[in-house]
Structures are given as structure tokens and as C-alpha cells.
Amino acid sequence: EAGVAQSPRYKxxxxxxxxxxWCNPISGHATLYWYQQILGQGPxxxxxxQNNGVVDDSQLPKDRFSAERLKGVDSTxxxxxxxxxxxxxxxxxxxxxxIYEQYFGPGTRLTVT
Amino acid sequence: xxxxxxxxxxxxxxxxxxxxxxxxxxxxxxxxxxWYVQYPNQGLQLLLKYTTGATLVKGINGFEAEFKKSETxxxxxxxxxxxxxxxxxFCAVExxxxxxxxxxxxxxxxxx
Numbered sequence: 495e496a497g498v499a500q501s502p503r504y505k506x507x508x509x510x511x512x513x514x515x516w517c518n519p520i521s522g523h524a525t526l527y528w529y530q531q532i533l534g535q536g537p538x539x540x541x542x543x544q545n546n547g548v549v550d551d552s553q554l555p556k557d558r559f560s561a562e563r564l565k566g567v568d569s570t571x572x573x574x575x576x577x578x579x580x581x582x583x584x585x586x587x588x589x590x591x592x593i594y595e596q597y598f599g600p601g602t603r604l605t606v607t
Numbered sequence: 608x609x610x611x612x613x614x615x616x617x618x619x620x621x622x623x624x625x626x627x628x629x630x631x632x633x634x635x636x637x638x639x640x641x642w643y644v645q646y647p648n649q650g651l652q653l654l655l656k657y658t659t660g661a662t663l664v665k666g667i668n669g670f671e672a673e674f675k676k677s678e679t680x681x682x683x684x685x686x687x688x689x690x691x692x693x694x695x696x697f698c699a700v701e702x703x704x705x706x707x708x709x710x711x712x713x714x715x716x717x718x719x
């Protein structure tokens with residue numbers, strides 16, 4: 495079974511630029527999560543989707559971050575405009591449903607200069 | 608609201624020595640608790656989880672953890688460390704809707 499795929503693996507941008515990350519969950523997984531992991535900290539949940547609907551986005555900075563999961567499969571996370579403090583690893587995870595184990599992708603390391 | 612505290616951001620042990628990584632949690636409901644491991648440039652991998660039932664949980668790679676409700680703890684142990692155990696370890700508690708709250712992580716270093 496293929497794991498959670500994320501791209502790109504690394505991205506370097508200047509502040510005030512825009513960036514987008516892509517996630518392809520494990521086939522058949524209804525629930526998808528985006529986490530932000532700042533260096534030296536544990537992952538923090540940004541947004542959770544159930545199929546193509548948002549379950550929780552209470553920790554998503556909506557003035558600059560947006561996410562979508564069209565058709566309930568792939569998902570994109572966008573930052574516009576980026577700030578220096580957005581430098582982090584962005585992890586995508588998926589699960590069969592709301593009570594099942596989460597499987598994590600390798601992450602996208604974002605550096606904002 | 609849930610929170611997780613991992614005591615010691617860095618732990619160093621000798622190969623063959625006992626590994627003990629500490630985790631304390633707060634939760635307003637009976638907790639589901641998890642330990643994840645993260646190797647460099649990789650995502651998180653589930654080591655073990657406690658949901659209900661037996662309080663001593665065995666996981667992969669020889670790790671185990673014991674849920675102690677009276678101490679609100681879920682410490683991770685392994686009797687004998689291997690070099691391959693060097694990684695970052697995260698404790699997490701599950702809240703409503705399968706949402707995980709992670710601790711700050713503990714980096715385990717294994718000396719030859």
C-alpha cells in the first residue's frame with residue numbers, strides 16, 4: 495500500500511511570496527490532516543478534512559493560509575503572503591476515518607528568507 | 608482542552624542501556640495516548656497507542672509504555688537501546704474528532 499505522498503519536499507521562498515503544498519493521501523482514506531511542525535516543536539494541527547468538508551480549522555491562520563480538498567482526495571495548502579515565522583515542516587496525514595490511526599507523509603520543509 | 612508535556616528535550620543513553628522517555632498529559636476526558644517516532648527528514652511513525660484495557664502497551668521495535676491514570680503519565684521505555692533508536696519521539700493525546708495534540712518532542716541520542 496502506497497503511503498501519503500507530499501510535494502515538494504523542500505521549498506525556499508522570500509517573505510511576502512506565495513507557496514503551495516500538495517498532498518495525496520492513502521487510497522480510500524476519508525480523513526486528511528495538515529500539521530505545521532516548527533523546528534524543535536511538536537506538530538500542530540492546522541486543518542482537518544472529512545472527505546471534502548472541513549471538520550476543524552480553528553488553528554489555521556486564515557488571513558494568510560488556505561486549504562482545499564477538492565473531490566475528497568488530494569489536498570493543497572497555500573500560504574499567501576508568507577512570513578518568516580512560517581518556516582517549518584508541513585506534514586500531511588490521512589486516516590480511514592475519524593477514529594482510525596493517522597498515517598503521516600514525509601513533509602515539506604519550507605524556508606522563508 | 609488537552610495538553611502534553613515531555614520532560615527532557617534531549618535524552619542520551621549508551622547502547623544497551625534502558626531508555627526512558629517521559630510524557631505527562633492533561634485531558635478532560637479518558638485519554639487516548641500515542642507515541643510516535645520521527646527519523647530525520649521523515650514523517651511520523653506510530654510506535655504504540657493506548658485506548659482502553661490493559662495499561663501496559665507494547666509497540667514496535669521493542670518499545671512499551673504504561674498508562675498511569677493517577678500520575679497522568681504515559682512514559683515510553685525500552686530495556687536495551689540500539690543505535691538505530693536514535694530519533695525524535697513525540698507523545699500525543701487524542702481529543703474530539705480524532706485530533707492529536709503533540710508534546711514538544713524528545714530527541715534520543717544513543718552512544719556506542
